[in-house]
Amino acid sequence: MSRIFRCPPQKEPSLSARSACRQHQHSRLPRLRSRMKLPLLALLVLVLALSGCSSGAGSSDAQGRTVIRWWDTMTSEATQGALRQIIADYESAHPDVKIERTYVSFADMKNKLLLGSAGSTMPDIVWMDSPDHQSFAAAGILADITDEVQAWGEADEYFEGPWSSTVYEGRNYGVPIGSNNLALYYNKDMLNEAGIEPPKTWDELYAAAEKLSKPGVYGFAMTAVKTEEGTFQFLPLLYQSGSDLTNFDNPDTVRALTLIDELVANGYMSKEIMNQKQSDTVIQFSTGKVAMMMNGTWQIPLLRKEAKVNWDVVQLPADKQSATVLGGENWAITDASKHKDIAFDIIKFASEPEQSKKFLQAAGRLPSREDYLQDPFWQDDPQLKIFADNMSVARARAYGPNYPKMSEAIQLMTQEVIIDMKTPEEAVKDAAAKIEQEL
Amino acid sequence: MAKTASIAEGKRKAGRRYKGFSSWNNYLFLLPALLFMAIFIVYPIAYNVVLSFQDVDIYNFRQERNFVGLDNYVQTFRDPVFGTSFVNSVIFTVLSIVFQFTIGFALALFFNMKFPGRNLFRSLTLLSWMLPVVITGTIFQWMLSGDYGVVNALLQSVGILDAPYNWLSEPKTALLATVVANIWTGIPFNMIILLSGLQTLPEHLYEAAKLDGANKWLQFRHITLPLLRPTLLVLLMLGIIYTFKVFDLVFIMTNGGPVNSSTVLPIYAYQLSFSTFEFSRGAAVSMIMFAMLIVIAIFYLRLTSKEEAN
Numbered sequence: 001m002s003r004i005f006r007c008p009p010q011k012e013p014s015l016s017a018r019s020a021c022r023q024h025q026h027s028r029l030p031r032l033r034s035r036m037k038l039p040l041l042a043l044l045v046l047v048l049a050l051s052g053c054s055s056g057a058g059s060s061d062a063q064g065r066t067v068i069r070w071w072d073t074m075t076s077e078a079t080q081g082a083l084r085q086i087i088a089d090y091e092s093a094h095p096d097v098k099i100e101r102t103y104v105s106f107a108d109m110k111n112k113l114l115l116g117s118a119g120s121t122m123p124d125i126v127w128m129d130s131p132d133h134q135s136f137a138a139a140g141i142l143a144d145i146t147d148e149v150q151a152w153g154e155a156d157e158y159f160e161g162p163w164s165s166t167v168y169e170g171r172n173y174g175v176p177i178g179s180n181n182l183a184l185y186y187n188k189d190m191l192n193e194a195g196i197e198p199p200k201t202w203d204e205l206y207a208a209a210e211k212l213s214k215p216g217v218y219g220f221a222m223t224a225v226k227t228e229e230g231t232f233q234f235l236p237l238l239y240q241s242g243s244d245l246t247n248f249d250n251p252d253t254v255r256a257l258t259l260i261d262e263l264v265a266n267g268y269m270s271k272e273i274m275n276q277k278q279s280d281t282v283i284q285f286s287t288g289k290v291a292m293m294m295n296g297t298w299q300i301p302l303l304r305k306e307a308k309v310n311w312d313v314v315q316l317p318a319d320k321q322s323a324t325v326l327g328g329e330n331w332a333i334t335d336a337s338k339h340k341d342i343a344f345d346i347i348k349f350a351s352e353p354e355q356s357k358k359f360l361q362a363a364g365r366l367p368s369r370e371d372y373l374q375d376p377f378w379q380d381d382p383q384l385k386i387f388a389d390n391m392s393v394a395r396a397r398a399y400g401p402n403y404p405k406m407s408e409a410i411q412l413m414t415q416e417v418i419i420d421m422k423t424p425e426e427a428v429k430d431a432a433a434k435i436e437q438e439l
Numbered sequence: 440m441a442k443t444a445s446i447a448e449g450k451r452k453a454g455r456r457y458k459g460f461s462s463w464n465n466y467l468f469l470l471p472a473l474l475f476m477a478i479f480i481v482y483p484i485a486y487n488v489v490l491s492f493q494d495v496d497i498y499n500f501r502q503e504r505n506f507v508g509l510d511n512y513v514q515t516f517r518d519p520v521f522g523t524s525f526v527n528s529v530i531f532t533v534l535s536i537v538f539q540f541t542i543g544f545a546l547a548l549f550f551n552m553k554f555p556g557r558n559l560f561r562s563l564t565l566l567s568w569m570l571p572v573v574i575t576g577t578i579f580q581w582m583l584s585g586d587y588g589v590v591n592a593l594l595q596s597v598g599i600l601d602a603p604y605n606w607l608s609e610p611k612t613a614l615l616a617t618v619v620a621n622i623w624t625g626i627p628f629n630m631i632i633l634l635s636g637l638q639t640l641p642e643h644l645y646e647a648a649k650l651d652g653a654n655k656w657l658q659f660r661h662i663t664l665p666l667l668r669p670t671l672l673v674l675l676m677l678g679i680i681y682t683f684k685v686f687d688l689v690f691i692m693t694n695g696g697p698v699n700s701s702t703v704l705p706i707y708a709y710q711l712s713f714s715t716f717e718f719s720r721g722a723a724v725s726m727i728m729f730a731m732l733i734v735i736a737i738f739y740l741r742l743t744s745k746e747e748a749n
Contacts, residue, residue, distance in 0.1 A: 111713055117501060135716060140501040218586075226696040227714075271608040272585050274697050289586070335501075401497055405715045415697045419610050 065098040068342055069123040073106040073329070078301075078362040086355045090346055097342055110136075117141045117336065124337040125346060127329045128174060130165040131228060131397040131407070136332070137168035138401035143333040146172045148344045154351075154369075161326040161396040162368035168401070175347055176368035178360045179328035180297035181394040182236050183386050184317065188310040190217070190291045198314040199292075202240070202259055205317045209268035212291035219268040221281045221290040224260070224414045229277055231407040232325055233294055234260075234414055235397070236316055239323035245399055245406055246439060249432030252320070257424040261417045274415055285311070296327060297387040298364040313383050315390065326394035328368060366391060402438035409434040484729070491722035500718065511723035521724070523699050524707040527614055531621070531689075531703055532682045538622045539678065543629025548659075550630070551637045561634075568627035576691030579620040583607055607693055610700035617689050617701055621682065629674060636670035637663070669746055676739040680732055704728050 061067050070087070074080055080103070087099045102123065104112055110132060116122045117139075128136060136142050149155055149172040155163065158176055166174035186198050190212055199205040209219030222233045237259060238244065241252035263269035270276075276284070282299045284290040286307040294316065303311060316324055331350070333343045350356060353372055360367055366387055367373045378388040397403060413431035416422040422430070491511055493504045515521050550561045567575070582589050585605030594600040606616045640663065648658050664671075686705040689695065695702035695710065702710075704724060712721030 114500070114713075114716075135497050139497045139716075226694045270586050271605045274608050275580065275584070275693065284586075408710075408715055412698055419608070419697045419700075421610070421698060 061098050063098075065096050066339055066342060068097060068099045068125060068339060068346060070099050070101045070125040070346075071104045071109070071112075071123040072101065072127045073104055073109055073129075074363065075103070075105075076363075079359065082359040082362040086350050086359065089355065090349050093349075094345075097346075099346065113141055113334075114139075117334075122334045122336040124333060124339055124343040126332050126334055127177065128332050129228075130162065130176070130326070130328050130330055131232075131403055133165050133174055133330050133332065134168045134398060135401040135404060137171075137173035140335055142173045143335045143337060143340055144171050144173060145175075145333060145340070145344060148340075149175070152344075152348060157369040157371050159368055159370060159391055159394075161391075161394050161398075162328055162330070164398040165326075165328075165396045166330050166332075167398075174330040174332040175351060177329045177331055177350075178356075178363065178365035179326060179368045179391065179394070180365055181324045181326050181387055181390045182233065182294050182296050183313050183315055183324065183390065184292060185285060185295055185299070185303070185311055185313045186292045187285070187288065187290075188312050190288075198312075199317045201317050202319045205292075206259065206263065206268075208292065209263055210266070213268045216289065218270050218284075218290050220263055220292045220294075221269060221276075221284060222260075222273060222294040223276055223278050223281055224273045224411075224418060225275065225277055226411045226415065227277075228404075228407055230411040230414060232327060232397075233278070234410055235325040235395070236294065236323060237319075239325065239395055240316070240319040240321060242320035245435055248435050249429060253428045253432075254424045255319070257414065257417055257428060260414060261424055264418050265420075271418060274418060285309070297366055297384075300383060301364040313386050315386055322393065324390050324394050326391075326396045328365065399439070405438045406435045487722050487725055487729075490719055491726045493719050495718040495722075497716040500716075507719075511720050512727070514720060515723050515727065520699050520702065520707060524702045524704045527701060528683060528703040530614060531618055531685065532679060534615075534618045535621045535625060535682045535685075536675065536678045538618075539625035539629050540675065542622070543626045544633055546626065546630040547633035547637055550634055564630060565627045567623050568625075568631075570624070572624065572687045573691060575620060575624050576688050579616070579623075580607060580692050583616050608697055610697055613693050613697060613701040617692050620692060621685060621688055624688070625678070625682070629678070632670060632674050633667070636667050640666050669743070672739070672742055672746065676735065679735055683732060683735075684728065 072083060074083060083101065087101055091097060091099060106129070109127070109129070113122075113126065113136065126142075128142070133142075155172075159179070162176035162179050166172060166176060184198065191198065191208070194208075194211045196208050196211060199208045205220065212219035224230045224233070234256070237256040238253060241256040243250055243252035243256065260269070264271055264273070273281075278295055278299075281290065281293050282295055282302060285293045285295070286303055286309060288309045300313075315322065331347045333340050333347070337343055350359075356367065357372060357375060357377070360372075361377055366378065366384075367375070373379075373388055373391060378384045397407075399406060409431040413427045416427045416430075417424050421427075492506055492508060494507045494510070495504050499505075546564060550557060550564075583606040585591065585603050585608060588603075588606070590606065591600060591603040595603070604612075606612050644662050644666075645658055648662060653661070684705055685703065686709065689701060689703055689706055690709070693701040695706040705728070708721045708724035708728070710721075711717045711724060
């Protein structure tokens with residue numbers, strides 16, 4: 001501090017210059033005394049320390065390696081192990097790169113990215129839940145990687161559904177990691193006992209749910225919680241009825257909603273589905289409290305390990321058509337990243353068959369691309385094959401950046417009908433009005 | 440108050456010892472605290488105020504923002520969900536405070552008596568306050584479940600209920616269920632504060648009252664209550680502020696549902712900001728809550744300053 005205010009030493013003292021300097025110094029800080037230097041210095045150090053903490057993405061470590069920050073949402077030992085392996089393999093092939101992996105809980109990821117982009121703590125590589133991808137692209141948080149994707153040239157291998165979730169206004173903002181979809185799990189013993197086959201139509205589903213329900217057992221379960229999960233599980237019924245978000249206000253939507261309403265009203269499905277997430281439903285199913293459930297690909301490893309019942313899985317029943325919804329995560333690079341080229345190189349590396357398949361198998365997910373899906377791991381396993389075959393018909397939630405508001409309208413609509421606040425017709429009409437505004 | 444007094448004293452002493460030490464210098468010692476306040480309190484609130492007058496959503500989150508005047512506030516007041524959330528917040532706060540306070544007070548009077556095992560039981564009551572809210576919320580959600588909850592099993596076994604009741608899935612009881620959980624967590628806080636207040640009351644007043652023939656109720660009415668008044672006021676005010684801004688418990692137990700039957704204002708603001716990304720509208724709701732709490736705080740400050748004047 002003191003140095004800043006001291007007049008520069010001059011070899012040939014020119015009086016006028018020195019006095020000018022003194023005068024200047026005097027007018028700026030007339031009361032600067034030596035005693036003040038310490039606290040001021042402390043303040044300066046503090047400020048510098050604070051600004052040092054918040055330096056943006058893209059820095060290097062002590063060994064001079066480029067540090068790439070990576071955020072993902074994987075929790076289980078198997079999935080984390082697979083990711084750590086990918087990272088270690090990449091690092092040993094690229095000694096000048098260091099990947100710093102951070103686990104962020106699924107529920108926190110969106111908030112952390114939003115808050116991080118308002119501040120400056122951003123990762124380089126980030127995992128997005130596919131329905132949020134377009135919103136975050138629109139927000140300018142994700143980097144446009146259209147050119148890199150074109151140079152890579154593997155886009156055509158991907159299924160259209162997962163790929164469409166990474167595209168916003170014709171530009172690419174990501175690469176799918178893996179996919180999942182919903183199918184019908186059923187308790188083999190209970191169905192045998194009741195002498196019925198797994199349902200193939202809505203009528204059969206309703207009849208089966210009725211027949212399988214008894215004290216302590218609900219015939220069917222799905223989730224209608226007030227989060228994206230609730231929407232995710234309503235959409236298959238919506239698609240099967242022949243309706244869609246883009247054309248919501250029609251009798252087909254009403255029929256889909258009426259199916260849920262009647263299942264709950266007659267006690268074949270619990271009212272508590274409004275408080276039970278997919279991870280709760282699977283526990284009910286695996287302990288024999290539910291005879292059939294709609295649930296996702298990722299439950300297979302869990303059920304194989306933990307289920308106390310004899311179970312199998314089939315495609316969801318069809319109505320006007322057979323359909324299911326697509327879920328999954330995508331790779332993305334943040335706009336704030338200073339090493340987008342390295343980040344994309346890592347994504348390419350992780351998307352290679354060897355790395356990608358190992359992770360997807362550990363995570364109970366499906367490849368998002370046709371060529372990888374032909375692997376015997378998915379084709380020769382009859383249960384995984386059900387989900388693998390779904391991939392070509394599963395629809396992505398790619399309705400633009402306003403999708404979260406449409407999703408909220410659907411969550412409310414389902415709950416309004418379950419608690420008898422509105423008839424299915426009224427609820428659909430009200431929800432359709434909200435959804436149309438956001439399309 | 441004590442802090443400023445000691446600072447003033449320190450200043451006087453310092454002034455005596457070092458003649459040239461200007462008062463400007465002493466304020467430097469306040470700087471860390473002020474800096475902390477500025478970064479962690481003033482800045483976020485100011486940012487929120489500005490945000491609530493803008494039109495920030497997911498599209499212009501990182502781009503140019505426009506000022507839209509009172510639009511967000513107008514929209515908020517027109518939204519029926521705001522009315523529901525406000526009423527729910529008031530119900531939640533009033534019921535929580537009434538029960539937390541009375542039960543806490545009763546327990547404090549109880550634990551103020553001397554009996555064997557007092558300390559053990561007093562510590563045990565604190566458990567519900569020490570548990571993280573995430574755990575409390577999950578446990579209550581579990582206990583109140585319609586399908587496998589212990590509450591239904593108990594009520595059915597004693598014949599109060601004939602059939603299981605979905606406490607959290609019925610709009611009539613979802614909010615009340617969260618209130619019950621909140622009362623359970625809040626009782627120990629009330630008890631401990633009141634108990635520490637009770638223990639400062641001079642024993643001899645009660646002895647004198649006994650000599651004068653006052654019974655337990657009269658002692659409570661004319662000694663305990665008046666002497667405990669400052670503690671009671673602080674406790675009620677803090678309780679109201681804490682309870683009005685409850686978020687985590689409701690978020691975990693019902694997430695405001697079914698539909699909006701248990702949506703309180705913080706949940707409403709959160710959903711606007713983080714579920715549908717209407718950041719400015721979320722900020723406006725936060726500002727409305729902020730204003731309500733300021734009114735309560737001013738009321739409290741008035742009361743305490745009167746109290747001190749007396």
